Amino acid sequence: MTDPNAADTLVVHRAVVRTPTTVLVDVRDITVRAGRPLTIVGESGSGKSVLAHALMGTLPPELAAEGSMSIGRSRFDLAERAGRRSLWGRQVALLPQEPALALDPTMRVRDQVAEGAPGWRPRETAALKRADDRLERLGLEGAGRAFPHTLSGGMAQRVAYAAATIGGADILLVDEPSKGLDRESLDRLAVMLAAHVERGGLLVTITHDLGLARRLGGDVVVMQDAAVVESGPAEEVLTRPVHPYAKRLLAAEPSKWSAPWTRDNLRADEAAEPLVTAHRVSKAYTGKPLFQDLSVEIRPRERWAVVGPSGVGKTTLGNALLRLTDIDAGWVRHSGTTRGGRIQKLYQDPGLAFPRRVPLESSVRDVMRRHRVDERHVRSLLDEMGLPFAILRRRPGQVSGGELQRIAIARAMLPRPVVLFADEATSRLDPVSQATTMDLLMRQVTGDGCALLLVTHDLDLAEAVGARQIRLGADEEASL
Amino acid sequence: MTSPLLATAADTATGGRRRPLARRTAIAGLGVLVAFALVGPLVLADPAAQDLDRYLQGPTLLEPLGRDEYGRSVVARVAHATRLSLLLASACVATALLLGTAAGIASAWFGGWVDAVLRAVSEAFVALPALLVVLLVSALASGGSLWALYLGLALAQWVEYFRVVRARSALVMGSAAVEASRLLELGPGHIVRRHLLPDLRPVLVTLASLGMVTSILAMSTLGFVKVGLQPPRAELGLMITEAFPFYDVAPWLSIAPIAVLFVLTICFLTLRDSEETA
Structure with missing residues (x-):
């Protein structure tokens, strides 16, 4: 031809x-x-x-x-x-x-x-x-x-x-x-x-x-x-x-972000009782150790980031700290204040974090009923996120990834959490949506005095948030 | 996030049903048969009333399907037989569905020994051919009992609901959505109502349509080989066998129940297919 x-x-x-x-x-x-x-x-x-x-x-x-x-x-x-x-x-x-x-x-x-x-x-x-x-x-x-x-x-x-x-x-x-x-x-x-x-x-x-x-x-x-x-x-x-x-x-x-929350951070109280205590935890996956003898204490208002290349077990560590996954050795303790759904998690793909066949409103209303939140609070929260309440009439698949992640943030904030685990929560978003979503997330987190555990492969993001870092994967042992 | 390309494709896939005409025809066909089965027995003649003077009378305006070898009205007999088939099949499917779904969810939810026991029981049923289970139960009960047939068919069918529901529920229970609901402490009611049932519904509808067909055919098969319901009860399979000796002089006798079986099967299968693509 x-x-x-x-x-x-x-x-x-x-x-x-x-x-x-x-x-x-x-x-x-x-x-x-x-x-x-x-x-x-x-x-x-x-x-x-x-x-x-x-x-x-x-x-x-x-x-x-x-x-x-x-x-x-x-x-x-x-x-x-x-x-x-x-x-x-x-x-x-x-x-x-x-x-x-x-x-x-x-x-x-x-x-x-x-x-x-x-x-x-x-x-x-x-x-x-x-x-x-x-x-x-x-x-x-x-x-x-x-x-x-x-x-x-x-x-x-x-x-x-x-x-x-x-x-x-x-x-x-x-x-x-x-x-x-x-x-x-x-x-x-x-x-x-x-x-x-x-x-x-x-x-x-x-x-x-x-x-x-x-x-x-x-x-x-x-x-x-x-x-x-x-x-x-x-x-x-x-x-x-x-x-x-x-x-x-x-x-x-x-690396170019600047917002109130990028500056005033780390006002954590060192004397406060830790919300999450992990003592010498280890986990191996099919014989390959992901982390060994790792100890972390997450106190109120602290910001932590788990960073490292993909596939080194960052999410597994986060899940271990939330006690969502079994660990091979060591222990993880949650303080009494975390009871009642006050540890929340945001997922990399928010589409998978909502029941996919029911309108968002039904899932959010269940949360409102369980945690006695009135509708006005939800409306104002969504308003801060730049979303109309009517968007909840749709199903998860009918909302864009950025919008859905913001709804997920709003949902996670409803039980007034003391620890929020954001698992690569913005890594699938384009830069502009990532910046807005992170901004909204950090405003909620700082406003409510919630501790943040961030899992990310993006070092710039971890630094912008000003978090203390747990590096996985670089060397054999995890370093603090 | 999906790319806009995939999102548009997905919208069009879920937006319009692919074969609305076939689906509507199937629903209409089923509607007509159900109406015939429910109303027919009320307005038509007694299906057992014999009139030996009109032995094998051909179709007339009053008796559109003619009369059988005892001079009984074939229309009335078909109506009764259709009602019997539909009601018994619905009862079997409903029982199998409830039993299978409850067991499947329990198995996925609790795991451990609950799962092991339920799985062992279900595998014992799988090892036996479905018709054999029905035959066994029928043989244990007195000949031609409706209850034996119902119990046999329901027992033969619950296993497939159990296996599908268990596999599917295990996936849903392991999903991030359920993990999030657990962290939000929304309770088991929420998980069943918002996660499990909406996800299972399409599969259950598909299985149930197929189950209706299986039950109706199994019933008439048993009637046909004369181990199911006994004469003089009007039953589709039984009617076909009874009409066999006269097929050269009165073909309408066997054609009527065969046509009903055929239409029922086609309609349920079409419904199932359109449910799968919808």
Whole structure:
């Protein structure tokens, strides 16, 4: 069809994607050149992922696409989906969101990577060899015989990358690659993507993560409400933004936060009786120790953060402190003041923390009845969160992640907790929602004099909150 | 958080039922049959009244399905048989559902020895074919007793509710939502009402529609091989066997109960399918 050597530019002349009622994407004139990466940043729901799927031709059938794009000299109509199938893997590849879910759980890593190789036929050794070679170059030697569920998030991502690019595609679309990755995996990811660009590939990255955007360089496009609000070289857009939304996006990075609660902290009373006492607790998981002989005392109003890379047992430690999980050795004691539901927890995915088939109002009303809270208090609490009471008529699945997390905060505050455990509570939100949500959370926590236990992989976030840190995973032993 | 792409896809998947026409037709068909089964016996002739002068009389305006070998009204007999099938099947399904759901939730909730005992009992039932359980109970009771049939069918069916409910409840009980409710100290009532039942309802509806079909067919199968209910009771399977010797001279005799069975089965299966996709 086209001369593969000609694919050195990707131009989106116009792309519009709509549902019968709303426009999800409406952009024009985006150009990507070989060797100069393009990064699309913006809030969730601004249409970034939809745009990527529109370019691939993988939109769900309910969404209508219009417009056109060119790869090299050949032009494609976006409304016509089937025409681009032949490009998949050979010229255009997509590294999907949540790579762990994109991999086939019933196939060994090596076999599924090999499937994408040019001229692949079942049980052909050339393709398998190629797959091994590719995995080895990504530092995954030995992972070929593994099944995807045994891999960490970062490894799964590299496998997905190997599978996506083994076909030799020059144009790589990467959708939200940094979600849930710890710092080390993030570094590897940035190196991997930069290498693709150096080889003369075209790279379009969609991300919330401004740090990643900065590292990749090239051009940056800021999207809000289906449209491009600002674009230009990364150095410019990410340091001197013009559009108000781009400014807000930059100010939302944890290292730039400034709020009353970022300053007046640690006024904890050292003499007060600890609310939660853990004495020399240890826990191992399938023979691998997560933490050993760890002692912590959480006093009223204190802020604690458990930090470390993903998969080292941060959440397990938090759950152990809340006595939600068994420990192998040591003991955890809760003081009398914590009785009556006064230890609360916020979850990484708030969608899983509410009964999913009943309206939010029924679950919240049950809490109001149990803890004798009147409706006015709930209304004012939701009001502080910037949410109307009527939003509770919906079901958890019909509310955005940011809104649902705010409802979860409101629900957790109803029993007037003395300890609040926030388990990566904002890590799935885009930076602006993260900043607002953290601000609301910290206002509630400081206002009510509640102690906070934060679990996060984001050191900047832990520092912004000014918490005392428990580091897991860095060395063999946990350090205080 | 889901990406907007997935969210839109999910909205359209749950928003509109995929096969509203099939579902409506099934509901209408069932409605007609239920009305026929409930009203028919009240207004139609006595199903046991014999009139040997009209032996195997063909369909007329007054008797749309004609008369059988004893001159009994076939319409009246079909109406009674349909009522019997529907009522007995509903009773069996309701009993099996309540028993199975309660046991399943108890098993997932308490775990330990409660779970072990319930599982052992259920596995003993699984080891026996369902029809054999019914036959055993029928054989122990006096021949053709309604109670024996009811008990047998309910006992044969509760196990599937138990197994599905237990597996599903164990998942729900281990979820973050239930953990959050425990931290909020909302109590077991909340967990059953807001978490377990809403989650189990669609599965239970599916299983119950299938259970209706199984019960009705099992009943008529037993009638057909003459080990279920005994003549002169009007029962669909029994009617089919009784009509067999006359199929060349009076085919309408066997066609009527077969048609009722066919329509009931199709309607319940369609309901179940549309429930699964809804």
